Amino acid sequence: MPNISERAVEMPASPIRKLAPLASAAKERGLHVYHLNIGQPDLPTPEAGLDALRHIDRKVLEYSPSQGFKSYREKLTHYYKRYDIHLNADDIIITAGGSEAVLFAFMSCLNPGDEIIVPEPAYANYMAFAISAGARIRTIATTIEEGFALPKVEKFEELINERTRAILICNPNNPTGYLYTRREMNQIRDLVRKYDLYLFSDEVYREFIYTGSPYISACHLEGIEENVVLIDSVSKRYSECGIRIGALITKNAAVREAVMKFCQARLSPPLIGQLVAEASLDASDDYAREVYDEYVERRKCLIDGLNRIPGVYSPIPMGAFYTVAKLPVDDAEKFCEWCLTDFDFEGQTVMMAPASGFYTTPGAGRDQVRIAYVLNKEDLQRALAVLRKALEAYPGRTEA
Template sequence: MPAISNKGMAMPESPIRKLVPFADAAKQKGKHIYHLNIGQPDIKTPVVALEAVKNNNLEVIAYSNSAGSASYREKLAAYYQKHEIPVTSEEIIITTGGSEALLFTLGSITDTDDEIIIPEPFYANYNGFATSNGVKVVPVQASIENNFALPPIADFEKLITPKTKAILICNPGNPTGYLYTKEEIEQLAALVKKHDIFLVADEVYREFAYDNAKHFSVMAQQGIEENAIMIDSVSKRYSMCGARIGCVVSKNKTFIQTALKFAQARLSPPTFAQIASEAALDTPESYFTEVIEEYVIRRNTLIEGLQQIKGVKVATPKGAFYCIVELPVKDAEDFARWLLEDFDYQNETVMVAPAAGFYSTPNTGTNQVRIAYVLNKKDLGKAIEILAKALEVYPHKA
C-alpha cells in the first residue's frame, strides 16, 4: 500500500466534528440531540443576501478576480472604515472562508519549523492549519479562573525565539468568548513591534460583544501597520457559514502581494457567495442589535443554568457565542461520547465538543468541553437539564 505523508498522519481530528458518527447513530435510534458542539447559528441569514442570489440574472458564472471582486472589496473597505478600521480595498483579499485566509497567512509568513505563539485554549483548527504548513504552535496558557484573559506579556516574551514569526489571537475568542481589551491589544502591539514579528488577529466574531463592551481591532492600532494582519468572515456576522467567504486584511504591501500569489494558485473565491456577501453589507444595523440582544439572553440562560450544577465551573464570555465549561469528570471526551452512545433523558441528549482539542499542550483541558450557545432559550434550558441529569449518573466522575 502506498504510504500516507507524515504531515497527513499528524493532522488532528476536529474536536467539533469527530463525534458526528456517534451522533448520527444516536439519531438513527430515534434520540433527539441538542447540538451544543458547533457554532452554527440558527439566526436567519439577512433576506437581502438571499435575494441577491435568487434574483441574479448572470448568464455565465465566471471567475472573479483572484483577490475577490472589486465591487465587494470596495464596499467591504467602506464597512470597515465605518467601524473605525482605516483600510482600503487594495489591502483586502477575499478568501474561501476565514480558514483559507489563515492558510494564506501562514503560507505567507512562515517556513517549515517556524513558530506561532497562541494563547490557549484556541480555535481547534489552528492546530490543523499549523500542521499543514509544517509550523509549530507554541502555546501560552490562559486560565478559566479569570475568564481566559490575556496571559501576562512576560509569558509571551519568554517564548519568543529566532523561529517565532507571529502571535495569533482570536478576538472575541473561540472557544472562550473572551473579548480582549484595548489595553491588552496595545500590550501585544508593543511586543510584536519590539521583536519585529506579526500580530495576526482572527476577528470573525467582532460584532458579538456584550455588556456594553467594544471590540478593538488590531487594524485600528497605530504603530503596527507593517505587523498587523486581520482575518475576517461573513460566516457568523450574517449567519452565512455555508457561503464560505472570508478575507485577509493588512497594510503590509509585501504580505498582501505574497498572499495574493496563494490566492492566484487557487484561482478565485466563489462568485455567487461573493454576490450574497456584498449584498449582506446592506443589512440594517437593527439586525445586529436584535441578534446581540438574543445572544445575551442565551448566554445568561446558559451560564446561570450551568452555575447551578454541582461541580461545574464555567467562564463567563464577553463576546462570540462559546464558553469553556469544566466538568466533574475524568475524561470529557469519554463523557461526550457516552452522552451520545449510552445516555438519554426522555429520549433526548446533548452533543458537546471535548475541549482538549482546543489546546496544543498535551493532557490539558481533558475535563473541559466547549459549548456553543446557538440554540434558543427554551432549547438551551432543556439541554442544561439533560446535562445535569447526565452528570448525576455518569459512571466516571472525577
C-alpha cells in the same frame, strides 16, 4: 500499500466534528441530539443576502477575480469604517472563508519550522493550518480560573526565540468568549514591535461583544500597521457559514503580493458567495440589533443554567457565542462520547466539543467542554436539563 504523509499523520481531528458519527448513530436510534458542539448559527441569514441569491441573473457563473470582486471590496471598506478601521479596497483580499485566509497568511508569512505563539485554548483548526504550512504553534496557557485572561508579558517572552515569527489571537475568542482588554492588546503590540513579529488577528466575532469594554482591533494598534494581518468572515455575523466568504486584510503590500500568488493558484473565491455577502452588507440595523439581542439572552440562559448545575463552572463570556465550562467528570471526551452512545433522558441527549481538542498542552482541558449557544432559549433550557441528568448518571463523575 504506500504510507500517507507525515503531515497527514500529524493533522489533528476536529474536536468539533470528530464525534459526528456517534451523533448520527444516536439519531438513527431515535434520539434527539442537542448540538452544542458547533458554531453554526440558527438565526436567519439577512433577507438582502437571500434575495440576491434568489435573483441571480447571469448567463454564466464565471471565475471571479482572484482577489475578489472590487465592488464587494470597496463596499467592505465602508463596513470597516464603522469600526474605526480605515482601509482601501486593495488592502482587502477575499478568501474562501476565514479558514483560507488563515492558511494563506501562514503560507505567505512563515517558513517551515517557524513558530507562532498562540494563547490556549485556541480554535483547533489553527493547528491544522500550521501543520499545512510546516509551521509550529507554541501555546501560552490561560486558565478558566482567571477567566482566560492573558498572562504577563514575561510568559510570552519565555517562548520567543530565533524561530518565532508571529503571534496569533482570536478576539473575541473562540472557544472561550474572552475579549482582550486595551491593556492586553497594547501588551501584544509592544511585543510585536519589539521582536518584529507578525500579528495574525482573527476578528470574525466583532459584532458579538456583551460588555461595556471597547472592541480593540489589531488594526487600531499604532506603530505595527505593516505587521498586522487581519482575518475576517461573514459566516457568523450573517449566518452565512455555507457561502464560504472570508477576507484577509493587511496594509503590508509585500504580504498582499505573496498572498495573491496563492489566490491565483486556487483561481478564485466563490462567485455566488460574494454576491450574497455583498448584498448582505445592506442588511438593516434592525437585523443586527435583533441578532445581538438574541445572543445576549441566550448567553444569560446558558451561563446561568450551567453554573446552577452542581460541580459545573463557566466564566461569563464577553464576546462571540461560546463558553468553555468545567465539568465534574474524569475525562470530558469520554463523557461527551458516553452522552452519545450510552445515555438518553426522555429520548434526548447532548453533543458538546471536548475542550482538550482546543489545547495542545498534554492533559490540559481534560475536564472541560466548549459549548456554543447557537440554539434558541427553549432548546438551551432543555439541553441544560439533559446535561444535568447526564452528569448525575455518568459513571466517571468526580466530586464537585
